[in-house]
Amino acid sequence: xxxxxxxxxxxxxxxxxxxxxxxxxxxxxxxxxxxxxxxxxxxxxxxxxxxxxxxxxxxxxxxxxxxxxxxxxxxxxxxxxxxxxxxxxxxxxxxxxxxxxxxxxxxxxxxxxxxxxxxxxxxxxxxxxxxx
Numbered sequence: 338x339x340x341x342x343x344x345x346x347x348x349x350x351x352x353x354x355x356x357x358x359x360x361x362x363x364x365x366x367x368x369x370x371x372x373x374x375x376x377x378x379x380x381x382x383x384x385x386x387x388x389x390x391x392x393x394x395x396x397x398x399x400x401x402x403x404x405x406x407x408x409x410x411x412x413x414x415x416x417x418x419x420x421x422x423x424x425x426x427x428x429x430x431x432x433x434x435x436x437x438x439x440x441x442x443x444x445x446x447x448x449x450x451x452x453x454x455x456x457x458x459x460x461x462x463x464x465x466x467x468x469x
Contacts, residue, residue, distance in 0.1 A: 342415030342442040343408035349440075349447060350421070354401040356393055358386055366446040375456035385450075395463070396425040415442040423454075425462070432462040 339345035345364060352361035362382040371385045372378045379388045393399065406419040417440040424433050434454055441449035 341412060342410055342417045343406060345442055346417040346440045347403065350401050350403055354399055356399060358389060362386060364447055366448045369447055370449050372451040374451060374453045396427060398426040400424040412442060412445045434459055434462050
C-alpha cells in the first residue's frame with residue numbers, strides 16, 4: 338500500500354504497464370476524471386477501462402517508463418506531475434510516445450488523471466510502420 342502520492346502514482350503506472358487494469362483501477366476514485374487531453378475525457382474506473390482496453394489490445398507489449406516525477410501533499414490531498422515515455426510494441430517494433438501526466442490524489446485515491454501528448458505523434462506511433 339502506498340504511503341504517499343508519489344508511491345501511489347508509481348504503483349498505478351506500473352500496474353498499467355503490466356496491463357493489470359483490475360488492480361490499477363482499484364487505485365482510482367469512482368468519480369475519477371481521466372482526461373486524455375488531445376483525445377477527450379472519461380470518468381470513473383469503467384470509463385478508464387473502456388478507454389484503455391482497445392489501446393492495450395492493439396499493443397503486443399507496453400512499457401510506460403517514468404522519466405521524472407515530482408509530488409506534493411499527502412494521500413489526503415496531493416498532486417503528482419510526471420514525464421513519461423509511454424512505449425508500446427506494435428507489429429514487432431517498439432514505438433515511443435512522450436507524455437506528461439498530472440494526477441490529483443484525494444483520500445488515498447487518484448481523482449484526476451490528465452495526460453498531455455502530441456496528437457500527431459500518437460497518430461504516427463499508431464500507424465503501420467509508425468515512429469519508433
